[in-house]
Amino acid sequence: MPTFKPGLVHTPVTPFKQDHNIDYDTYAKVLEFHIRNGADALALPMPEGEDMSLTDPELRKLLEFAMKQVKGRVPVIAHASDAGTSIAVDRALHAEAAGAAAIVSNPPYFWHPKASMVVEHLVRIGTAVKLPFYIYNPPVESVGTTLSTEIVLDVIKRVPNLAGVVDASLDFVFMEEVMCNGRQLRPDLQLIAGGDFMVSSGALGGTGAFSPLSAIAPRLARSLFDLCRKNQFIEARDTQESIGTLNHAIKSAGESGLRDGLAGLKAALGSFGRECGVPRPPVRGLGEVERGRLLEDLAGMTFLKAEPRGW
Amino acid sequence: MQAPVTPLKDDFSFDGEGFAKMVDFHVRNGAPAIAWPHHKAESLNLTIAERKLGAEIAVKTVAKRVPVSIFVGTLSEEDSLDIARHAQKIGADMLLTISPYCRRPSQEEIYDSIVRIGTHTELPVLTYNSPWRNGEGVEFTSELTKRLIDRLPNYIGMKDASFHSEKFLEISRVALKMRPGFAIIQGVEHLLAAYPLGACGSFSSSGAIAPNLCNKFYKSLVDRDWDTARDCQFKISRLWRLFKEQYPSSLKGAMIMMGRPVGPTRSPLPTATKERVEFLRTQLEELNILQTEPHGW
Numbered sequence: 001m002p003t004f005k006p007g008l009v010h011t012p013v014t015p016f017k018q019d020h021n022i023d024y025d026t027y028a029k030v031l032e033f034h035i036r037n038g039a040d041a042l043a044l045p046m047p048e049g050e051d052m053s054l055t056d057p058e059l060r061k062l063l064e065f066a067m068k069q070v071k072g073r074v075p076v077i078a079h080a081s082d083a084g085t086s087i088a089v090d091r092a093l094h095a096e097a098a099g100a101a102a103i104v105s106n107p108p109y110f111w112h113p114k115a116s117m118v119v120e121h122l123v124r125i126g127t128a129v130k131l132p133f134y135i136y137n138p139p140v141e142s143v144g145t146t147l148s149t150e151i152v153l154d155v156i157k158r159v160p161n162l163a164g165v166v167d168a169s170l171d172f173v174f175m176e177e178v179m180c181n182g183r184q185l186r187p188d189l190q191l192i193a194g195g196d197f198m199v200s201s202g203a204l205g206g207t208g209a210f211s212p213l214s215a216i217a218p219r220l221a222r223s224l225f226d227l228c229r230k231n232q233f234i235e236a237r238d239t240q241e242s243i244g245t246l247n248h249a250i251k252s253a254g255e256s257g258l259r260d261g262l263a264g265l266k267a268a269l270g271s272f273g274r275e276c277g278v279p280r281p282p283v284r285g286l287g288e289v290e291r292g293r294l295l296e297d298l299a300g301m302t303f304l305k306a307e308p309r310g311w
Numbered sequence: 312m313q314a315p316v317t318p319l320k321d322d323f324s325f326d327g328e329g330f331a332k333m334v335d336f337h338v339r340n341g342a343p344a345i346a347w348p349h350h351k352a353e354s355l356n357l358t359i360a361e362r363k364l365g366a367e368i369a370v371k372t373v374a375k376r377v378p379v380s381i382f383v384g385t386l387s388e389e390d391s392l393d394i395a396r397h398a399q400k401i402g403a404d405m406l407l408t409i410s411p412y413c414r415r416p417s418q419e420e421i422y423d424s425i426v427r428i429g430t431h432t433e434l435p436v437l438t439y440n441s442p443w444r445n446g447e448g449v450e451f452t453s454e455l456t457k458r459l460i461d462r463l464p465n466y467i468g469m470k471d472a473s474f475h476s477e478k479f480l481e482i483s484r485v486a487l488k489m490r491p492g493f494a495i496i497q498g499v500e501h502l503l504a505a506y507p508l509g510a511c512g513s514f515s516s517s518g519a520i521a522p523n524l525c526n527k528f529y530k531s532l533v534d535r536d537w538d539t540a541r542d543c544q545f546k547i548s549r550l551w552r553l554f555k556e557q558y559p560s561s562l563k564g565a566m567i568m569m570g571r572p573v574g575p576t577r578s579p580l581p582t583a584t585k586e587r588v589e590f591l592r593t594q595l596e597e598l599n600i601l602q603t604e605p606h607g608w
Contacts, residue, residue, distance in 0.1 A: 140475065170476040172504040177552065180545030197476035200504035205541055231537050233507035240508065244480040 003188060004102055004132040004163060005207060006077060007040030008225040010214040013265060014049045014062065015276035022058060024065060026276060029311045030215075031069045033274065037218035037308060042070065043077040043104060047260060048212040051079055052109065053280040056087070060094050067099045075101030077134070083109040085121045089128045096129045104134040104166055107145040118145050119154045126159035133161050136194060137169045141259050149177040156185045166210055167201065168194030175204045196221060196247060199240045202228030212261075213246055216268050217307045220246075242303040249301075253294040254286045267291050268298060273310035312380070312496065313342035313518040314349040316559055316566070317357065317365065319574035325361045326574060327368055332608050333519070333573065334372040340522035340605065345373055346380040346407060346514055351559045354382060355412070356577040359390050363397050370401050378404035384439060386412050388424060395432045406432060407470055409439040409449050418455050422462075429463040436463065437494070439470045442478070453481035460489045468494030470514060474501050483509035499551060500525065503544040506532045516558075517550045519573075520565055520595070521604045546598060553594055557581055565591040570607040 012034055015026035034042060044066055045051040045059070054062065063078055070076055078095030080103050082088040092103045105125045107118045126133040135155060137147040146169060156162050165178050175191060182189045183205075191206035196213045198206070207229075214221045220243055227236035253264035262279040267286045269276050278285030286294065298304065315337055318329030334345055347369050348354040348362060357365070366381050373379050381398040383391045388411050395406055410416050410424035429436045438459070442450035451459075451469060459466050469486070473479060479495070486493040487509055497505050497513035518525045528543035554562040560576045564583025568591060575582035583591070595601045 170478075172474040172476070172501040173548075173551075175504060176501060176544060176548040179541075180548045181552075195477075197480065199507050200476040200479075203503050203507055203537065203540070204544070233537070234535060237507055237509065240480065241484045244477070244484055247477065248481060 004075070005190065006043075006075065006102070006192065007208055008038065008214070008222060009041045009043045009077065009192070009208060009210045010034040010037075010039035010218070011043050011046040011048050011210050011212050013215055013269065013276050014045050014054065016280055017277060020280055022054075022062065023277060027062070027065065028069050030274070030276065031066060033308075033311055034214065034218075035070065035073055037214070038222045039074055039214065039218075041075040041077055041101065042066070043079060043210055046079055046210060046212070048215070048262070048265060049079070050262065050280055050283075051081065053283070056091070059091060060098075063095055063100065064098050077102045077104050079104050080125060081106035081109060081136070083111060085124050088121070088125050092125050092129050096131055100131065102132040102134060102163065103129055104136050106136045106138055107147055107151070109144050112145055115148060115151050115154075118147075118151050119158070122151075122155050123158045126155065126162055130161065132163035133159060134164050134166050134190075134192065135162065136166045137171075137174065139168045139195075140171070147174070149174060149181060152178050153181055153185060156182055156189065162186070162189075164190030164192055164208075166192040166194040167206075168210075170195065170197055170200070172200060175201060175206070179205050196224070196243045197240070198224050198228045199233050199236050202231075202236075203233045212265065213243060213250075215265065215274075216250075216272060217243070217246060217304060219306055219308075220303065242301070245301060246298075246304070249294060249297040253290050254284065264294055267294055271295050271298060272307070312344040312346050312512055312514050313337035313522075314346045314351055314514045314516075315369075316519055316563055316573050317348055317352040319577065321574060323575060323577055325357070325364065327364065329573060330365060331368050331372045333571070334369050336571065336608055337518060337522070338373055338376050340518075341526045342377060342515075342518065342522075343512070344378045344380060345369055347382065349382055349407075349514060351516060351562065353559065353577050353580070354384065355386070356580070359385070359393065362394055366394070366398055366403060367401050370403055380405045380407050380437065382407045382439075383428065384409040384412065388427065391428060392431050395428055395434070399432050399434050403434065405435040405437060405467070407437045407439055409441065415447060416449060418450075418452065421449055421451065422455060422458060425459055425466075426462055429459070429466060433465065435465050435467040437468045437470055437496070438466070439472070439498075440482070441472045441498075451482065452478075453485040456482050457485050457489065460486060460493070466490075467492070468496060470496050470498050471505070471510070472498035474504075476504065476508070479505055479510070480508050500528065500544070500547045502528070502532065503540050516554060516562070517547050519562065519571065520569055521547075521550065521600050523604050524600070549598060550600070553591060561587065561591060564588045565595060568592050568595055568601065569604065
């Protein structure tokens with residue numbers, strides 16, 4: 001299998017109209033913005049794209065729309081995750097037929113099955129397609145199953161097209177163990193930072209990143225990514241700190257129990273002249289006071305001065 | 312920093328002589344500081360009297376060659392205060408502290424505990440950040456760290472066992488601005504991911520087995536030799552996978568192979584069986600540890 005290396009992957013939000021329908025006109029602009037602002041690839045719809053809040057037909061239509069809009073300019077990694085294995089498998093097959101470059105899947109949503117069943121779930125998705133397959137370790141705050149090193153090693157053994165692990169757990173021990181033990185089984189196994197914390201992952205040999213904050217600060221994310229690719233981890237600290245500051249402000253805005261930052265991200269996008277509406281229920285948009293506080297925080301971040309405004 | 316294990320005699324009693332040898336071994340093999348008794352040293356399975364005795368032996372054996380940190384975490388805050396007073400009296404250099412165990416403390420409760428201990432001693436204080444999933448651990452968020460730095464002039468650093476890029480970065484970016492020398496020290500050698508983010512060292516798990524590897528690892532970080540650092544980190548990570556189960560039973564078992572027997576592990580933790588020790592021998596050989604690291608005391 002030729003090696004697919006995704007590089008700096010932008011993870012677009014899904015814009016909604018006031019009636020909560022997907023706003024496809026704006027989605028086209030979102031995709032164009034990412035392509036123009038340094039995305040090596042796109043992954044969609046990731047948690048920032050509110051995949052869980054979309055119906056199955058919407059997920060399919062969204063991907064088809066994105067493929068048409070992107071027209072092969074950058075690879076599109078399709079996210080196929082669900083609670084039920086067969087649903088996730090069907091969605092991965094659809095994505096392959098629609099022309100996705102790779103598939104990324106979570107362990108099953110909601111359930112807490114035994115490790116062997118998590119492996120079975122991921123193996124069935126991965127072996128159903130011929131595309132490079134990535135497995136995603138969700139953030140520590142998330143609900144449901146997470147990946148253990150043992151699960152990853154078992155999936156590597158059974159899925160020949162398993163290309164790598166996208167790690168959003170940000171867990172040093174997991175990353176270390178996956179790299180050192182996983183690479184014994186598959187020497188070209190990729191570690192991809194599942195978020196904008198690229199320094200730790202890069203120091204451990206990670207080569208890519210899924211970057212939600214590229215929606216706000218694509219230049220900063222690119223500069224951080226390039227420093228890490230050049231092994232300049234100490235030099236990257238200042239940029240990582242700026243990204244951390246932005247991340248903290250967005251995530252701590254609002255009252256989401258998951259601290260997923262969805263409401264903050266969309267509010268910030270609006271303030272940068274790229275209005276994408278508010279998240280779908282049950283996620284609450286920011287109240288006026290919270291929004292004001294976030295915008296004030298953003299205004300104080302001088303490192304955002306060089307970032308693009310508008311579309 | 313090396314965190315020695317606690318040698319026990321065959322009858323499970325504290326082996327003071329063995330402990331002095333253990334401490335001296337670490338200092339002679341390049342430890343920049345000695346920290347005792349961490350979980351690796353079966354801290355909660357030692358009596359308070361044993362912990363004081365061990366602290367005295369550590370301070371006396373080290374004899375100012377490197378700093379000595381005494382861990383004061385216990386089930387009862389009164390015991391922690393008692394150990395802290397004792398550590399100051401016998402000439403220890405700093406304290407490592409956490410709020411009392413098994414309480415699911417709120418941020419306010421952790422704040423109160425640390426302020427109580429930090430104002431009870433003149434020694435520099437480190438806190439132990441140990442968040443677990445499901446909120447069972449004791450977590451020092453960046454906000455709490457900020458409040459404690461504001462409140463305590465002797466709060467100089469943190470042992471970090473969050474092992475999490477975002478949490479680590481939050482603490483380091485807040486703390487280093489307020490107190491530039493604030494020392495963030497990784498628990499166990501999960502150091503490669505944290506060093507570029509501002510970690511300055513680690514409390515070692517493998518140093519009793521492979522001090523040369525630990526020293527080489529740290530040097531590679533300082534030299535920014537990332538390829539060597541990765542090799543060392545992955546080797547240490549494989550060692551940690553051997554040791555972490557029923558920690559420190561396997562570690563103590565492996566020390567037999569290195570000619571540094573430190574006796575059994577106190578219940579309820581198991582003592583490594585003969586089969587386990589033999590398995591560890593094959594693994595240490597495969598990792599080229601048996602062949603390249605110091606044997607005996």
